């Protein structure tokens with residue numbers, strides 16, 4: 001018999017109670033802010049005006065909301081994530097901190113359309129099969145800027161490896177991909193954005209082991225050229 005629940009079945013994010021508990025603690029403000037979130041929020045703050053919308057693509061449980069709130073960044077925050085259990089965590093906790101539950105939605109990046117002033121995407125695309133389709137969606141959505149933090153380095157590498165940190169008895173593989181820095185920058189530029197490579201403050205240009213595999217964390221900050229912003233406005 002065929003079923004349609006393959007996404008959730010194979011999604012590592014649905015099979016780790018440790019991750020779910022960690023994300024719940026982040027939502028409750030019980031964990032130190034992620035360095036990557038602090039850096040992303042600072043990059044965002046430098047290019048945001050009050051009230052603009054921010055889409056957090058692959059938001060986990062939406063705790064980046066705290067990074068905005070703590071800095072008094074007045075944003076219309078939306079978080080989307082493909083893992084329903086992680087969105088449930090955020091929806092049950094973050095309303096206490098001022099985020100309406102409906103601002104967190106179960107969505108896959110590939111299925112998104114529409115617009116947001118700014119998009120952040122942190123530690124997501126490196127663990128899915130490839131970047132072209134989701135990154136295209138995000139670039140089309142971002143009216144002003146996209147702040148991306150992924151495993152980027154000279155020379156792409158694609159791996160599909162065992163995740164040994166899942167719940168007992170769960171045997172799943174995950175993509176650990178490192179995309180070619182210049183290739184991704186050129187892709188971003190081809191959609192009418194500048195592409196600035198920013199050293200990740202946590203990793204400092206060195207590989208960091210995550211679930212036992214190196215990741216080359218790098219920020220790529222994309223600002224849409226003003227002439228393209230107007231063109232986009234005209235299409236609405």
Ligand SMILES: C[S@@+](CC[C@H](N)C(=O)[O-])C[C@H]1O[C@@H](n2cnc3c(N)ncnc32)[C@H](O)[C@@H]1O
Nearest residue numbers: 013058059060081082083107108109122123124
């Ligand atoms: C490492 S977590 C990062 C969460 C958060 N961005 C952070 O910085 O902590 C990766 C997240 O991406 C989500 N994800 C994976 N593939 C996705 C997709 N195609 N569309 C939306 N979310 C996805 C996972 O469910 C997971 O919550």
